[in-house]
Amino acid sequence: MEREAESITETEATGSPGLVVQPIDANFSLKDRIYDSLKQAITSMNIYAEDAELRLDERKLSEQLEISRTPIREALARLEQEGLVHIVPRKGVFIVRKTKREVLEMITVWAALESMAARLATEVASDQDIAELRTMFADVESEEAKAAIDEYSSKNIRFHQAILKLGGCKLIQDMSDNLFIHMRSIRARTISEGDRAKRSVIDHMNIIEALEHRDAELAERLVREHSMNLARHIEQHVDYLD
Amino acid sequence: MEREAESITETEATGSPGLVVQPIDANFSLKDRIYDSLKQAITSMNIYAEDAELRLDERKLSEQLEISRTPIREALARLEQEGLVHIVPRKGVFIVRKTKREVLEMITVWAALESMAARLATEVASDQDIAELRTMFADVESEEAKAAIDEYSSKNIRFHQAILKLGGCKLIQDMSDNLFIHMRSIRARTISEGDRAKRSVIDHMNIIEALEHRDAELAERLVREHSMNLARHIEQHVDYLD
DNA sequence: TTCTGGTGTATTGTATACCACAGTGAAAGC
DNA sequence: GCTTTCACTGTGGTATACAATACACCAGAA
DSSP states (O other), X not given: OHHHHHHHHHHHHHHOOSOOOOOOXXXXXXXXXXXXXXXXXXXXXXXXXXXXXXXEOHHHHHHHHTSOXXXXXXXXXXXXXXTSEEEETTTEEEEOOOOHHHHHHHHHHHHHHHHHHHHHHHXXXXXXXXXXXXXXXXXXXXXXXXXXXXXXXXXXXXHHHHHHHHTTOHHHHHHHXXXXXXXXXXXXXXXXXXXXXXXXXXXXXXXXXXXXXXOHHHHHHHHHHHHHHHHHHHHHHOOSOO | OHHHHHHHHHHHHHHSSSOOOOOOOTTOOHHHHHHHHHHHHHHHSOTTSTTOOOEEOHHHHHHHHTSOHHHHHHHHHHHHHHTSEEEETXXXXXXXXXXXXXXXXXXXXXXXXXXXXXXXXXXXXXXXXXXXXXXXXXHHHHHHHTTOHHHHHHHHHHHHHHHHHHTTOHHHHHHHHHHHHHHHHHHHHHTTSTTHHHHHHHHHHHHHHHHHTTOHHHHHHHHHHHHHHHHHHHHHHOOSXX
16 A cells, blocks of 8 residues: 555656656755865865964854854864864864874774775676776876876875775775875875885786786785885884874 | 973962862863763664664753753764764754664674784784683683573673784774674674574684784684674574664 | 645754853063 | 963854754645
């Protein structure tokens, strides 16, 4: 009975000629839009630059965005939970600079997640998906000869995100995205140091081959070690973190 | 100079005779306390019971806690970011029931994190820490003979948290704690099914031995497979999830 | 009797006013 | 001239009022 009623309603709605209105996005919530806006703003700025402005002013933001403080505060509460900002009672809202130790821990978690994704990928990814990975990689290889470091950096990022996606676990992707926000500027700076770019390319090639051979153990190990190498490099060579 | 001034101020405050007030926790923020309170309340209730009340009423909460809605809303915003509740604009706040797929993904991530923690533990944990793990386990073993499932369940949990702690990576512990909230009731229900308790004990024993032998590869694999077995079991036998 | 339209209520979203506290600077006293 | 104190300003914290909407209920007409 109830199911029939639903069917009728649907038929009426979709069957009416003319005047086809698409459902208005009811998620129009200031809070959410501010959250996205602030998050985008914070992630796009280089947090670790010396002269970075770390302070956020609720009132100034409310004036710039021309809305009240309330939704801004709720957005900030979310950002704090996410670890992007830190709210000190009666002091202010500050963009969080991760300490070296925290960055290393994030990379460790990243390694755990991405290596698991690689393992899963050997089981669930299609041959075509893996093949596309190689195509992407081929581009990088040609670029690398020209030492186009910056270009490589963004492709490097896309490669890792592709691995995560191939694992098919949405949660891994989401959690990695959050970690990625903080690792982004770090990774961009470290890739140009030493011969890391070249070694990174080799690592990627090996990872792709492991995926192609559906070798779960090898793929997991290579991905993990690739990330942990980054951690080791930062541990030894990065000084601009607390 | 500035530090001196602070010292003087502290001396004045603590030095006053009688009326010795312990330094009030400056983090005394309603928002945070409400957050903790709500989180505790949500996690302690069985979310997956059929008759569970999934709706949260801002106004009712504000009356019960005798505070205004504002800090409650900020606490709820944090809980939403954490995935514990879902806020539907102009509808209300609802406690999130994870779908079966989401639970499986959480266990997958858990497996990735805990196996990484186990790997790290083989490098950084002290012999004494690992020995304590065995002590804890010995208790479990004696209990298990009496088939004290419920008791075992909490010890099972403590075992896994101990592994995570031994890894020495704070971020892994924090992230696992969040996952754990959702897995808690699931794990409690599944442990009593079939011979899972017995097999679980055997797994734990093997994990401890791997840690004692500082065998990173083996420890990682055992921990991962232990969790993934839980995932497989839920995949096949659990029906009360969406 | 049933469907449609409207109205009323409950609940969330947003704005704003006020409060408590920290930090700073100026003024007064030593 | 230096130190100390006090007030002012600016910040986030909280409360509350108002707006918007969803839902239920009811009345009237077909």
